[in-house]
Amino acid sequence: xxxLSKIKLQVEQKLPxxxxxxxxxNTICGIFQKDDSIHDFKGQSGxxxxxxxxxxxxxxxxxSSCFMEEEFSFDAAKHKEDLVVFSEYEKNNFENSVxxxxxxxxxxxxxxxxxSRKIEIEKKIDLIETFLRLANRYPTAFRSLFYHPQIxxxxxxxxxxxxxxxxxxxxxxxxxxxxxxxxxxxxxxxEINEQQIVTDYILDSLHKEVLSLKVSEPFTVxxxxxxHLKTTISGExxxxxxxxxxxxxxxxxxxxCGLPKEKALQFINENEGYDRKFYAGYLGxxxxxxxxxxxxxxxxxxxxxxxxxxxxxxxxxxxxxNPEKEFFETEHKSQIMKSIL
Numbered sequence: 001x002x003x004l005s006k007i008k009l010q011v012e013q014k015l016p017x018x019x020x021x022x023x024x025x026n027t028i029c030g031i032f033q034k035d036d037s038i039h040d041f042k043g044q045s046g047x048x049x050x051x052x053x054x055x056x057x058x059x060x061x062x063x064s065s066c067f068m069e070e071e072f073s074f075d076a077a078k079h080k081e082d083l084v085v086f087s088e089y090e091k092n093n094f095e096n097s098v099x100x101x102x103x104x105x106x107x108x109x110x111x112x113x114x115x116s117r118k119i120e121i122e123k124k125i126d127l128i129e130t131f132l133r134l135a136n137r138y139p140t141a142f143r144s145l146f147y148h149p150q151i152x153x154x155x156x157x158x159x160x161x162x163x164x165x166x167x168x169x170x171x172x173x174x175x176x177x178x179x180x181x182x183x184x185x186x187x188x189x190x191e192i193n194e195q196q197i198v199t200d201y202i203l204d205s206l207h208k209e210v211l212s213l214k215v216s217e218p219f220t221v222x223x224x225x226x227x228h229l230k231t232t233i234s235g236e237x238x239x240x241x242x243x244x245x246x247x248x249x250x251x252x253x254x255x256x257c258g259l260p261k262e263k264a265l266q267f268i269n270e271n272e273g274y275d276r277k278f279y280a281g282y283l284g285x286x287x288x289x290x291x292x293x294x295x296x297x298x299x300x301x302x303x304x305x306x307x308x309x310x311x312x313x314x315x316x317x318x319x320x321x322n323p324e325k326e327f328f329e330t331e332h333k334s335q336i337m338k339s340i341l
Contacts, residue, residue, distance in 0.1 A: 003030050003070040007128055016148040018047035018060050020284070021135050022294070023142055028135070029069045031060050038150055039064075043244065045288045048295065049146050049154075052252060052276040053265075058151060059286070074136035086331060090117070094330070095323035097271050104267060105319040112197050113258035113267050115326075116314030118274050119334055123341060124307040131155060133340040138224050142296040144283060154278055156301030157336065159223035160255065162282045163247060165293045170210050170237045170246070174199040175221075176255050176316055177229035178329050184220075184227050190320040192218070195229040197318075198254045202233055205249040209242045210235035223300070224336050240291045247282075247295070256280035256297060256314065277303070279312035300336045311337045 003019075007030065010017045016033040031047045041048050041059040050057040094117050101113050127145065134157050135143045141157035164171040176198045177191035195218060206213060213235040221230040237243055257280075258264025268276075284295035303310040313333040315326045 001070060001072075003028055003068050004128055006030065006032055006068060011127065011147065014149040016060055016151075017065075018049070018147075019131065019145040020047070021143040023140050026072055026074060027069050028072050029067070031062065031065045031067055033060050033065045033148075035064065036149055037064075038148070041286070043240070043286070043288055045286060047146070047284070048286050049148075049151070049278065049283045050251075050281045051278050052256070052280045054248075054251060054281070056151075056278075058148070060148075072132075072135070074132065074139070086119075090119075091324075091327050094327050098317055098321060098323040098326050100271060101267065101317040102319060102321055102323070105317070110263040110267065111259045112194065112254055112316055112318050113264040114254070114256050114280075114314050114316050115268070116272060116276065116279065116312060117330055118279075119311040119313065121309040121311065121338075121341065122307060123309050125304065125309065125341060127153070127155075127304070130340055137340060138300075138336070141223065141300070142284065144296075146283065152278070153304040154298070154301055155304065156298055157224070158296045158299045158301065159221070159228065160297040160299055162250065162284070162295040162297050163243065163293055164295075165237055165243050165291070168236050168238055168291075170206075170235045170243075172202060172206075172233050172250070174202050174218075174231040174233065174253075174255070175228050178315065178333065179227050180332055181222060181225055181227050187220075187229055190318060191229060193320075194316050194318050195231070197259055199231050199233070201254045201259055202250065205253075206233070206235065206246060209246045209249065210237055212236050226332060226336070240288065243291070243293055247293075251282060252280060253297075255316070256299070258316075276312065279303075280314065300333065302337045309337075309341065 041057040046059040046061040131145045138157035145155045147153045160175045176195035216232040281298045313330040315329040
């Protein structure tokens with residue numbers, strides 16, 4: 001397969017590239033940069049890769065890259081799932097942070113905060129084989145592999161669209177609440193309220209830049225072995241500047257940060273104990289000439305650091321949260337990436 005050979009060559013030569021497969025499609029697309037320069041995103045067409053705190057907005061630009069695409073059947077070989085057992089220390093540490101967040105919410109400091117954890121696994125993986133397993137296992141997700149020798153290597157299968165703009169038509173989603181698909185019955189009041197917080201924030205962020213807003217009723221959507229509560233929001237935008245402003249207003253949403261944004265961010269920075277880097281940032285396609293965008297939130301992702309894998313997972317905390325239940329929500333989410341290793 002030509003695209004697989006190109007990936008191997010890029011890695012050997014330490015040249016940046018981005019692979020992606022759009023939701024419900026079987027075409028692997030690749031943007032392969034011709035040198036190892038770092039390009040800051042300033043609106044140029046290409047594959048965008050932005051950090052959670054938006055301090056880093058990188059792009060693999062189309063104008064200095066070659067583009068390839070290839071149809072795949074995604075018949076990756078069967079593999080045994082290695083479920084890594086968590087430590088009591090990790091569990092207690094995360095639950096203590098959740099308890100602290102609940103106390104701050106009940107004290108009126110903020111309404112919601114999203115806490116996350118980093119799970120480190122000592123393992124060397126084959127990038128191509130692992131990506132093909134991921135692409136095969138999660139067909140409804142946006143599947144991606146980003147590599148830059150000076151930025152890092154990230155892989156993921158995110159269920160969450162940040163924005164999609166095409167022919168002036170705008171779409172985004174409000175996604176929150178998590179259950180295992182196998183045991184799901186109905187959504188609790190806590191989960192319904194949590195998702196409504198996200199929806200209300202998005203609508204408030206959009207009204208200055210997006211016209212004729214339409215909002216669906218919340219519905220349940222599958223994402224691998226999990227289910228989430230989702231609302232679709234659409235409207236009209238009339239310039240690329242409207243789209244840029246909308247991204248700035250939206251990111252990070254309460255689905256990955258909290259509300260109010262500034263106070264939730266402060267709590268995250270003071271209590272998570274690590275740098276999220278590109279976890280819960282955004283990534284995807286930007287086309288300046290066509291005034292189109294197809295960007296996703298970087299969730300259900302892992303970072304490759306030599307012979308170590310970092311899996312990033314989080315959950316939304318409100319005043320009604322249960323610390324142990326929130327910990328196991330992060331464990332369920334971690335299985336999405338653990339199952340492809």
